[in-house]
Every structure is written in structure tokens, then in C-alpha cells.
Amino acid sequence: MAIEIPKDARDQAIASIQRYFEENMDERIGNIAAGGLLGFFVEEIGPVVYNQAVAEVQERLQMRVSELDIEVHEDAFTYWRKREKTGGKGR
Template structure:
């Protein structure tokens, strides 16, 4: 599955890369270079982050599923127990 950034956030990501390069490198980079760097990072490193996120979500969901029987458990045969309680006065 190829990772892609939504079109509306791509300009912000490119601007962020340009700013980082301007503040941390001896030479600033232009829009085209920053866009190329973004495409490289998304394709090369993006899958690592994506896969880790999927693993994290799976672990959280499995933990929640393990608690599901406790959370939604209902004891059977409660009708008569509720009926047989002494009436409050």
C-alpha cells in the first residue's frame, strides 16, 4: 500500500522542510528540493512509521478485546433474584 499525503497538507509539509533546512543547514533549499525530500521520506521512511502505528493500534485493540467479556458480562438467571428481594419500606 503506497502512502500518500493529502493534497491540502503537502504544501505545509514542504514549507516545514524548507524552514528546517534554512535553520539547520548552511544552505537553504527551494520548494522543488523540499518537495523531493518529502516524497523520499514518505516513500522510504513513511512505511516504518505506518507499520508501527498499525502495531500500536492492534495492541490497544487486543487489550480492549481482552477486557470486553468483563466489561459487558451479564450474569444469567437474575430474574428471580431481583424478584425475591424483600420489598423496601
Template sequence: MSLQLTPESQQQAIASIERYFREHMDEPIGNVAAGGLLKFFLQEIAPVAYNQGVADAQERLQQRVAEIDIEVHHAPFTYWPQPARSRRS
């Protein structure tokens, strides 16, 4: 599965890769090469981050579902108040 970016996000990602190479590598990278590198990352590495995000979301949702009983629980049979002591003597 290859993740897809919007055209705007893809342009920004390519520009970011080009800037990274200018500032941190000995040689700059061109637009076409940066686009190829981005495509590789999206196809090869991005699914790892995506799957981790899904797993994190599942864990969080499971925690919330487990807590829902605490948040919305209502005690049954509360119409009749509990007597402090028996009325019969």
C-alpha cells in the same frame, strides 16, 4: 508502498522542510529539492511510522476486545434470589 498526502499537506510539508533547512542547516533547500526529499521520506521512511501506528492500533483494539466481557457481562439465572437460609427445616 508510498504514502500519499493531500496537495495541501504536501505544500505544508515542503514549506516545513524548507524552514527546517533555513533554521538548522548551513544552506537553504529549494522547493524542488524539498519536494524530492519529502517524496523520499514518504516512500522510504514513512511506512515504518505507518506500520507502527497500525501495530499500536491493533494492540489497543485487542486490549479493548479482551475487556469487553468484563464491561458487558451479565450474570445468568438471577430471577430467583439466592436465599439467605434454606426454607425447609
């Protein structure tokens, strides 16, 4: 599955890469070069981050599903216990 970044986020990422180069590499990087670098990272490293996020979501969902029976459990055969507590009599 190809990872695509929305245009607004892509523009912000490119600007961030350009700023990083200026502040940490003491050189400028153009818009096209920064876009190419971003594309490389998204294609090369993006799947690792994506797969990790999916694995974490799966783990959280499995925990929620395992707790589901506790949250929605209903005891069976409680009619007589309820009547005994309220002092009700059967017919």
C-alpha cells in the same frame, strides 16, 4: 500500500523542510528539491512509521476487545435471586 499525503499537508511539509534547511543547514533548498526529499522520506521511512502506528492501534483494540466481556457481561439465572431480594413470591 502507498502512503499519500493530502496536498495541504504536503505543502506544509515542504515549507517545513525548506525552513529546516535555512535554520539548521545554513542553506536554502528549493521547492522541487524539498518535495523530492519529502517524497523520499515518505516512501523510505513512511512505512516504518505507518506499521508502528498500525501495531499500536491493534494493541489498543485488542485490549478493548479483551475488556468487552467485562463491560457487557450479564449474569445468567438471576431470576430467583432478584425475587429473593425483593421479597417476591412465585406463583
